[in-house]
Amino acid sequence: RGRDEPATVRVYTVCDESKYLIVRNVPSLGCGDELGTLFSSYGPLEECKPMDAEDCEEYTDVFFIKFSQLSNARFTKEKLDESVFLGNRLQVSYAPQFESILDTKEKLEVRRNEVLGRIRSSVGSRSERLTQYSPWQGSSSGNLHHHMSPNKREYTKTLHASHIEDVRFSHVSSNKVCSSNTIFRLKTKLSIDGNWAI
Secondary structure, three states, rough: OOOOOOOOOOOOOOOHHOOEEEEEEEEEEOOOHHHHHHOOOOOOEEEEEEEOOOOOOOEEEEEEEEOHHHHHHHHHHHHHOOOOOOOOEEEEEEEEHHHHHHHHHHHHHHHHHHHHHHHHHHHHHHHHHHHOOOOOOHHHHHHHHHHOHHHHHHHHHHHHOOOOOHHHHHHOOOOOOOOHHHEEEEHHHHHHOOOOOO
């Protein structure tokens, strides 16, 4: 497209992928073994043969390559398409038209499992983050105390201690004028002022 033309959008589905590849623009130098070695470095091959009946440019050959795994074919196409091989720029494309019904079924099942695995991992990591940083989870007091700074720990201890009833005021006889609420307010005021003398 030209520089001033808007970008085009191409629809892509898993059915466009395949473990069958067609490699064009291979130099006609009898280099099938070298090409097979290059492609097999990205994964095990089941086939690597020239396609004599395929139309091609002069002094070039077309090769048919079949990988054992779709993931290897996908990675190979990404790496070797438009790469230079013996002076020529290779043209690597998927060839789903060579797939059998079982090949297509296997391909769709593999992609389904990949998508489900990604969903589970993303949900698991999200819930793990929520569990790790949530202050309201089970045994939250222990976790909060573990992650607190020393100053916050001391403050928490002091705050907790202020709610613990002093033994001196735990038993009040019936002839005392002060009620339990009055004693609690008195203790609170004394603990705030820091002066325990009445």
